[in-house]
Amino acid sequence: MRIALVNPVARRTEGYHTIGTAIPHLGLQVLARRVPPGHQVEIIEEIFGQARTAELLTAGRYDLVGVTAYSSGATRAYELAALCRARKLPCILGGSHASAVPQEAARYFDSVAVGECDEVWPQIIADAAAGRLQPMYRGQWSELRDGLGAADQSVQPINGRYDVGCIQTTRGCPVGCDFCSVTRFNGPRFRHRPIDEVVQEWNTTTRKFLFVVDDNFFGVGRADADWAKALLRALITRGKRRLWFSQTTVNMGGDREALRLAYRAGCRGMLVGFETFNPVNLKQYHKGLNAKLLDDYRVLVDGFHAAGVAVFGAFIVGGDDDTEDTVSDTVLAAVRLGVDIMQLTNLTPLPGTKMYDRYMAEGRIFATNYPVDWERYTFVETVYDPRRVSARRLDETICELRQAAATHRWVWKRTLRSLLATRSLSTALFVHGMNKGWVRLARAQAPRDVERFGLPAPGVRSEKILRSFALNPGPAVATS
Numbered sequence: 001m002r003i004a005l006v007n008p009v010a011r012r013t014e015g016y017h018t019i020g021t022a023i024p025h026l027g028l029q030v031l032a033r034r035v036p037p038g039h040q041v042e043i044i045e046e047i048f049g050q051a052r053t054a055e056l057l058t059a060g061r062y063d064l065v066g067v068t069a070y071s072s073g074a075t076r077a078y079e080l081a082a083l084c085r086a087r088k089l090p091c092i093l094g095g096s097h098a099s100a101v102p103q104e105a106a107r108y109f110d111s112v113a114v115g116e117c118d119e120v121w122p123q124i125i126a127d128a129a130a131g132r133l134q135p136m137y138r139g140q141w142s143e144l145r146d147g148l149g150a151a152d153q154s155v156q157p158i159n160g161r162y163d164v165g166c167i168q169t170t171r172g173c174p175v176g177c178d179f180c181s182v183t184r185f186n187g188p189r190f191r192h193r194p195i196d197e198v199v200q201e202w203n204t205t206t207r208k209f210l211f212v213v214d215d216n217f218f219g220v221g222r223a224d225a226d227w228a229k230a231l232l233r234a235l236i237t238r239g240k241r242r243l244w245f246s247q248t249t250v251n252m253g254g255d256r257e258a259l260r261l262a263y264r265a266g267c268r269g270m271l272v273g274f275e276t277f278n279p280v281n282l283k284q285y286h287k288g289l290n291a292k293l294l295d296d297y298r299v300l301v302d303g304f305h306a307a308g309v310a311v312f313g314a315f316i317v318g319g320d321d322d323t324e325d326t327v328s329d330t331v332l333a334a335v336r337l338g339v340d341i342m343q344l345t346n347l348t349p350l351p352g353t354k355m356y357d358r359y360m361a362e363g364r365i366f367a368t369n370y371p372v373d374w375e376r377y378t379f380v381e382t383v384y385d386p387r388r389v390s391a392r393r394l395d396e397t398i399c400e401l402r403q404a405a406a407t408h409r410w411v412w413k414r415t416l417r418s419l420l421a422t423r424s425l426s427t428a429l430f431v432h433g434m435n436k437g438w439v440r441l442a443r444a445q446a447p448r449d450v451e452r453f454g455l456p457a458p459g460v461r462s463e464k465i466l467r468s469f470a471l472n473p474g475p476a477v478a479t480s
């Protein structure tokens, strides 16, 4: 059989995650590796645009079309399903959106795959080859042994080339934040891949920079920390030299040994989900780990820096206790905290999360014209009614911030500050590249902001943000 694996990107989100670095869709490379011999597989990646998809997806070229989708890509995924059905091409949808709302997906696709599908995928292919594709398949939280969880690093899309490599070493997360779908989708237990298998896959990567897509690289307990250190030692001694970036909880900042090992293994940055400086919101998000460490944020950030690792601080606005001042206050606090790269996103109730179920029951989600409205679940738009600020005002304030910060002056100050804090040129260059990407992103986003709200004049808040460009970080402030 000839199989197409497609990552759909909705028109509304074009430019959003497609500006700058082309990051692989690892799930598709994982599925590609599990295709049994005798079948061929190709990836069509819409982060490179939609232009060629319709021309490529033809019955003469493929016998099965496997589509993945985050919620933001679901609208486009359903368009592709209609195209496949019109061309009599069997099609199946998998990934986080299909797993959250399988009954919806089943209205558009011949078949739906729920959950992690490493084990069930060969069965799906066999059924499709025999002409008896089932309407629904359910994957399981497999132990990640004997190649499960591994990707075929050599498979590149036929319509573009990824800039970096992706690899995953663990799945699952026990923290269970209210807004995140990972604990429900990948389970509350960390499952580690065998270290030898990770190193083996690592050594097949050809890109010089990797994104280790683990949701929580360091984990939350002693056993996870020991495993992470063992992996790092193995990468130092047996891994190809790669620079990389991953995601972790803030507690890693307190483990100097782990951070030093990470730096030696090539880690130059960690995305840390601080989420908010407001303890009321942390409670709402059920992020107890952060609530406990809130007073230590500054020390923990210093811990990352002392080892040479940059901190990519992820913050969310729109919690129950947030007001329109929260946006500028959060930015100021984050700058003073010393984060090197900042991501400020709109709180978004994703389907399949506890937050979605609660907000829906409370009647607070207004972007419910599904499937069209799934395109709005991109974290750059408020899709529900926050308690203490209107959705529109919150969005306007964020637009204002995006425009205020989209300057090269901001980028250079971050770079210099990161160089001083980490004393690592390669880390500062990584920070520089990421922040330049944010400027490109903000500029690409600007016309959409204009379309939605009209261009906001630089106001008091932007001034406040711009003043925070000072090199001296000063004391961290709380925003409650």
Ligand code: B12
Pocket (backbone or CB within 6 Å): 007, 009, 013, 017, 023, 024, 025, 026, 027, 028, 030, 031, 047, 065, 066, 067, 068, 069, 070, 071, 072, 073, 092, 093, 094, 095, 096, 097, 100, 113, 115, 116, 117, 118, 121, 124, 166, 168, 179, 180, 181, 182, 186, 213, 214, 215, 345, 350, 351, 352, 377, 378, 379, 380
């Ligand atoms: C890497 C990553 C990214 C990369 C994506 C690169 C790319 N080319 O798409 C980047 C950084 C760009 C990104 C962006 C976003 N992301 Co993201 N991201 C991740 C992350 C951390 C890892 C994804 C991954 O590689 N997983 C490992 C692979 C192996 O798993 P998988 O893709 O789920 O595939 C398995 C199964 O789902 C299934 N499967 C998947 N597809 C298919 C298809 C078929 C046919 C079959 C049979 C099976 C199948 O089988 C696979 C093997 O088991 C996940 C968290 C997570 N743990 O998954 C969040 C996650 C996917 N992201 C999420 C979100 C919300 C976003 C953003 C909207 C938010 C934002 N502002 O950053 C954007 C949107 C991007 C867009 N295109 O619009 C959510 C999605 C939830 C949802 N319901 O939509 C997740 C789950 C995190 C969360 N907060 O809950 N992301």
Ligand code: SF4
Pocket (backbone or CB within 6 Å): 173, 174, 175, 176, 177, 180, 181, 182, 183, 215, 216, 249, 273
């Ligand atoms: S710690 Fe990160 S991965 Fe884990 S549940 Fe919270 S947001 Fe999701």
